[in-house]
Amino acid sequence: MNINVLKCHGSGNDFIIIDEMNGNYNFSEDDRIILSKYLTKRGRSIGSDGILFIQDSDRADAKMRMFNTDGSEAEMCGNGLRCVARYVIDLLNNEHIVIETMKADLEVEKVDDIFEDVLTYEVAIEPVFLHPKTLPLNVDQPQHVDTVIKGLDDSLSFTALSVPNPHIVAVVDEVYQKQVREIGQRANEKKDIFPNGVNVSFLKDLGDAKVFVQTFERGVGLTNACGTAMSASSLVSCLLGINKFHEVITVLNPGGMVQCVVNKDDEKGYTVRLRGNATFEFEGTVDFDFSEPEKAELVEQHVFEDEIALYDKLAQQAKNMA
Numbered sequence: 408m409n410i411n412v413l414k415c416h417g418s419g420n421d422f423i424i425i426d427e428m429n430g431n432y433n434f435s436e437d438d439r440i441i442l443s444k445y446l447t448k449r450g451r452s453i454g455s456d457g458i459l460f461i462q463d464s465d466r467a468d469a470k471m472r473m474f475n476t477d478g479s480e481a482e483m484c485g486n487g488l489r490c491v492a493r494y495v496i497d498l499l500n501n502e503h504i505v506i507e508t509m510k511a512d513l514e515v516e517k518v519d520d521i522f523e524d525v526l527t528y529e530v531a532i533e534p535v536f537l538h539p540k541t542l543p544l545n546v547d548q549p550q551h552v553d554t555v556i557k558g559l560d561d562s563l564s565f566t567a568l569s570v571p572n573p574h575i576v577a578v579v580d581e582v583y584q585k586q587v588r589e590i591g592q593r594a595n596e597k598k599d600i601f602p603n604g605v606n607v608s609f610l611k612d613l614g615d616a617k618v619f620v621q622t623f624e625r626g627v628g629l630t631n632a633c634g635t636a637m638s639a640s641s642l643v644s645c646l647l648g649i650n651k652f653h654e655v656i657t658v659l660n661p662g663g664m665v666q667c668v669v670n671k672d673d674e675k676g677y678t679v680r681l682r683g684n685a686t687f688e689f690e691g692t693v694d695f696d697f698s699e700p701e702k703a704e705l706v707e708q709h710v711f712e713d714e715i716a717l718y719d720k721l722a723q724q725a726k727n728m729a
């Protein structure tokens with residue numbers, strides 16, 4: 408069968424969008440898992456950090472479902488939601504819309520560019536919980552803030568939170584990719600501690616409301632950036648007094664940069680607004696046979712060269728700032 412795909416990224420965290428609202432594909436749940444495992448393999452048909460399926464919603468403007476490269480489905484995806492926001496906003500010609508996700512219906516909107524000519528979108532990251540059972544993290548206290556996780560690593564202190572996918576964040580003096588990978592892999596092997604796995608981030612404070620964040624993503628591995636992780640890390644930086652609630656935090660990452668504002672409200676508790684690019688790379692068609700998924704072939708139809716070049720400038724500036 409032929410499947411239309413749109414390749415996109417948020418902060419270099421890249422995805423394949425498949426529009427099931429207009430595509431009429433009738434995928435089963437198994438089909439989505441197979442597509443996620445095969446189309447995301449780097450060096451093969453496309454390659455990405457996951458697939459974003461856009462579906463009809465009976466209560467919002469559209470529904471986003473996010474699948475990791477191992478075929479697991481995530482509760483939420485911040486960088487992906489910005490890309491879906493752009494796609495649906497363009498489709499409906501409406502700049503403020505609501506997207507249904509697994510745990511919440513989230514407002515998304517087009518906002519002023521955070522970098523010259525790089526189209527920018529803002530998404531709500533909520534609900535946020537600090538109770539370890541919401542990840543789940545098997546520990547016996549109502550919150551796990553800046554504390555060693557027994558059985559993971561004795562030298563690192565983590566804060567655990569769900570936004571609403573599960574995250575742990577360590578504040579460190581220097582970020583070493585090798586260490587992030589090692590701890591990320593270990594955390595995701597230890598099902599007695601994290602039964603559903605976890606996204607693991609290391610945050611370095613750069614001063615002046617700027618931080619650098621590197622993440623090992625559950626179901627994927629090290630990525631250029633993870634939107635929910637940058638939101639979770641920003642919240643942790645406010646909880647630990649590094650940054651301030653209600654103020655813009657610039658989050659640099661290996662793929663670029665975003666802005667986060669962490670809000671604290673008596674009624675809603677903690678919420679985060681995540682703002683950044685949603686860059687389209689190319690659109691095309693994949694010839695896919697579910698009985699021979701490894702033979703999938705991409706026919707590129709249109710490459711968005713100008714957007715790619717404009718984003719490269721942002722990424723370069725982010726590199727200079729980190």
Ligand SMILES: N[C@@H](CCC[C@H](N)C(=O)O)C(=O)O
Binds near residue numbers: 626632
């Ligand atoms: N990259 C995403 C998060 C994707 C899901 C994550 N790997 C999980 O399993 O929770 C983001 O931008 O938030």
